[in-house]
Amino acid sequence: MNGSGRVQGSGFRVQDSGVRRLGMRRQKVARGGYTLIEVLVVISINSILLAVALTLLGLLLKSERHGRRHYEQTRSVLRLANDLRDAAANADQAESDVGGAILRLRLPGERAVEFTRDEDRIRRVEHQGAAVVRREAYHVDGLSGVRFLVSADKLISVELNVNGESADPWRIDARLAGLRPAAK
Numbered sequence: 361m362n363g364s365g366r367v368q369g370s371g372f373r374v375q376d377s378g379v380r381r382l383g384m385r386r387q388k389v390a391r392g393g394y395t396l397i398e399v400l401v402v403i404s405i406n407s408i409l410l411a412v413a414l415t416l417l418g419l420l421l422k423s424e425r426h427g428r429r430h431y432e433q434t435r436s437v438l439r440l441a442n443d444l445r446d447a448a449a450n451a452d453q454a455e456s457d458v459g460g461a462i463l464r465l466r467l468p469g470e471r472a473v474e475f476t477r478d479e480d481r482i483r484r485v486e487h488q489g490a491a492v493v494r495r496e497a498y499h500v501d502g503l504s505g506v507r508f509l510v511s512a513d514k515l516i517s518v519e520l521n522v523n524g525e526s527a528d529p530w531r532i533d534a535r536l537a538g539l540r541p542a543a544k
Contacts, residue, residue: 448534463508
């Protein structure tokens with residue numbers, strides 16, 4: 361070995377980091393990172409999962425809105441049925457106009473209750489003489505028709521056509537109590 365760090369005639373050189381053959385390519389050092397392809401695959405998989413999750417979330421919210429609207433409509437029709445049956449149970453007389461658009465119930469003590477249709481809701485107005493005592497509205501989505509019927513056997517029927525389903529209307533029936541004997 362001479363002073364330059366070279367071993368004579370062998371083609372090797374001694375260095376601090378080890379021995380290396382002259383003229384050979386430098387070898388790759390293993391790194392701890394990811395390749396561009398691996399990162400792109402992970403990003404695309406995450407994008408697909410996010411798209412599926414957002415689609416499912418949108419469907420879930422739509423279903424929730426539909427369920428809430430159906431619940432509110434059912435609750436409103438139930439309130440209408442209960443109020444109609446309560447008014448009919450206390451009524452002495454019931455009449456509807458020729459087309460069945462208005463129902464009037466006469467209650468004892470100069471009280472009267474009137475049911476009418478107003479666009480997508482049914483209105484209930486209670487009168488005490490000439491004064492209005494109470495107003496109430498029953499909202500029904502897609503209400504396309506209402507018909508109030510009073511039969512000869514004291515049966516009151518309300519037919520609600522919802523969303524144009526005239527072949528299968530919703531029906532609420534109530535029975536009139538009739539005339540009561542005078543209080544003693």
